[in-house]
Amino acid sequence: MKIRTSSDWRDALPFDAPLRASEAVPGEPTRCTGCGPSSEVREREDLWVVKHHHPNNPAGFVRFYCAAHRPVVAPRPEPAPSKAPRERRAPRAASNRLPAPTIAERPAVMCPDCFVEVPATGVCGMCGQPVG
Structure with missing residues (x-):
């Protein structure tokens, strides 16, 4: 299954950065993901929105959190530069091989x-x- 992307308000959100839901996407009251589906709806001013990475969808997914459940997002570690110098390969010497035969097209x-x-x-x- 290929996931198609569409353009909407979620594209403007940065990954793994908690933002006030009222500033990121104004709208109707909604529930906190951490509190569960049976919790009370909360105003957008009381909620945080976080865009998470998804293993199969490059656009990611968005969740709403209350202040108690807002995730603390650790910065992604930068890849360490390699200390060993890269070895350079010597260019291949011109070989005495014959070129591949061409097949006439039928x-x-x-x-x-x-x-x-x-x-x-x-x-x-x-x-x-x-x-x-």
């Missing part, structure tokens, strides 16, 4: 009844007629 053969190209087997895939 002329297209058309079926006289179906007007489709016949494969190399010589039998039309549509009607089954042998074409020589």
